[in-house]
Amino acid sequence: MQNPSTDAPVPAICSRSEWVKPIGVYVHFPWCLRKCPYCDFATFERPREAIDHRGYANAVIAELDARRDWYKGRLETVFFGGGTPSLWEPAELGRVLEAILERAEGLSPDGVEVTVECNPSSLDGPRAKEFAAVGVNRLSVGVQGLDQSRLEFLGRLHNPDEALAAVRAAIASGVRVNADLMIGIATGFDERVHQAPAEAVREAAVVAELGVSHISAYQLTVEAKTRFGELDRKGKLPLVGDDRMATTFLETSRALEERGFEHYEISNFARPGERSRHNVGYWVGQDYLGLGCAAYGTITTENGAFRYRNAPNPERYLARVEAGQFEPHEREQLDGPTLLKERIMLGLRLREGIDLERAAEECRTEAWTDERRRATRELMSSGRLVQEGGSLRIPRDAWLFTDGIAAALF
Template sequence: MKTMEPITVYVHFPWCLKKCPYCDFVSFAKAREAIDHRGYADAVLAELRKREEVLGERELRSIFFGGGTPSLWEPDEMGRVLSAVTAAAGRRSPDLEVTVECNPTSLDEQRARAFRAIGVNRLSVGVQGLDVERLRFLGRLHDPDGGLGALSAALRSGMPRVSGDLIYGVAVGTVEAAREQRPEQAAAEARAVASTGVTHISAYSLTVEPGTSFGELARRGRLPLAGDDGVADTFFAIDEALEAEGLAHYEVSNYARPGDEARHNLGYWQGIDYIGLGCAAYGTVSRPDPRWGLRSAGAEGHDGEASAVRYRNIVSPERYMAAMAEGGEAIAVESEERLAPETRLSERIMLGLRLREGLDLEAAAAALGVPAWPPSRRRAAERLERAGRLEVAGGRVRVPRAAWVFADGIAADLF
């Protein structure tokens, strides 16, 4: 591993004011004043001290505070964590990105200024929609003005980069009389968010996940759902609207003004290692420090980038905090998984094909020590090329924009 190979850090904050019915991330409803802000920061710092040896060998590219609702975290406590992470880094990227996910109900100009003061340079705000009925259906606590107001407050604070999230493909009402969001409505909402001056917009189609409230309603046949054709039409309507506003469609669900792409998420899509801190956080690290005490069979003692471990920390905030308070060398890990080189390549294909530029498949395969073009993949690629769903140029593969709505299925065909 080269000394300054890049790495990113994800810090999970597990509390929200309310659990949204579509959300499958680990989060727990709790009032701001009931959260142990300092105790949780102490626990994350204790974990960091046990992982910092790996971080200290790498160039830190980005830090992302996700959740949950990290904008609920007291800025001073978040600042303690942020300062420690940057201090532990072997070298910080000249354009180090520090992002905090926010909900409109916990973000105003004063709080945005406080985040900026501790070193945050990017806020990602969960607007999700600009229609009262759809926001209520999605379980959001803010109204349309609250979403746009949070974006404006973040921009007024002088925050260098602000992103807004939208969810489309939402149907409201009943299964028998579902009212779907029309493509022109979604495009108008995207233009309204862009007009605030944000530098980035994420637009996701509603995905119904098992284990969520929406998942249970869908299982019982009681969730109104938008049709696939309407969702696809909406995808292209948003694409056209935001490209006209000067935001380039650089990933299936993401748009940015030039130079304002989400660097942290680009790390995931490009297969860069990341350390996860906090309860329920995932991390994926090539050749992790043996002192981490990994339990997985075969997780240690292998050289090269192909030797990687994905871990997940204890999910319960209370158990995580208690384990970190005990001291010692152990880390509050719930599970670890040794990632075979073939698995890592499959993941890079799945994520890399979401990017407009696609993936240098041959370079990725060479780095992992596996063949880029086994016969089955070559045959699948040729079939997808004939269907107009894949472009292959040298060792690089990409999905044409017209086929982006099929990107996940196309990637799966190449495994």
């Protein structure tokens, strides 16, 4: 097998010589039982029995072996996303996990967080236990809502009872559990069928009281290349208004904080010590090795950082692996200013914001350009940004404007 082009492994982007590079691994599983109309992830419809579970695991392990020179550092987290990785036979997913752990240079002293994204239609008690038995210690369940008409509108295959049963099954397996919810959904143009803020609060409370340690509450993003995107272009997609969305966001936040969750990122809530370490890794600019069809990765070497993406189609990905071709489908070198813009965009999503000066040092670029100083002053005077020393953060009531605030700081 041919190795991908390699770079020296030392992560010199950070100047502290004692620093050990933390790294995460993301494994993409590209199949779902049915494609949801709002989803623009690289996913393909396929019945479970038509998936080559073993063949895909073999391909991902072969890719891992070929990318050994990029897989340097202390492994912190492994995330199986998709797609619907809960469709994957646990024994095959377990083989991939074992290979990732075995080949790591070092393991986090806090233990490696291992998450699997699950769809309620492919997670029950026995399956949750099988995942736990192969070393998974966190299950993320796509509940999305607890109202039948909303779930149908979103094209989900499960009903509210099945969603709750999947969360209970995940909790009973003894692992950490996240539930994904979507907030502010309109199933028609009549405002009476727009989700009321109180309804979003009720759903979040029901899920919280089941005993999950983490909740992600997302707003619908209309992506151009989806069925919802097409409907939106024709003016046929109902959406809740900005005011209702803002109220829903703030009331959901308040309700979850009252129940002991910390609102630590725009869309994420965690009980103490239960933040998603993998996602925090993205938000603070940690490297991650991406494996599998359509997976992205970001790797830092002494020659700088680069991002790559694997072939976006499963047949093509598998054929390339079979032929021993591991050059990524796309590869982009990231210079210091580009990296810092990403760090700003992602870091400002966190409650504590970003240590801009430290991030700039790590990215080997300038923290305070004249434009950035001016934008910071303007945003502070309008109450949309707080500066504390070299750090910047957005107050919670301005979180809904994060993208625009970050763009102003570029």
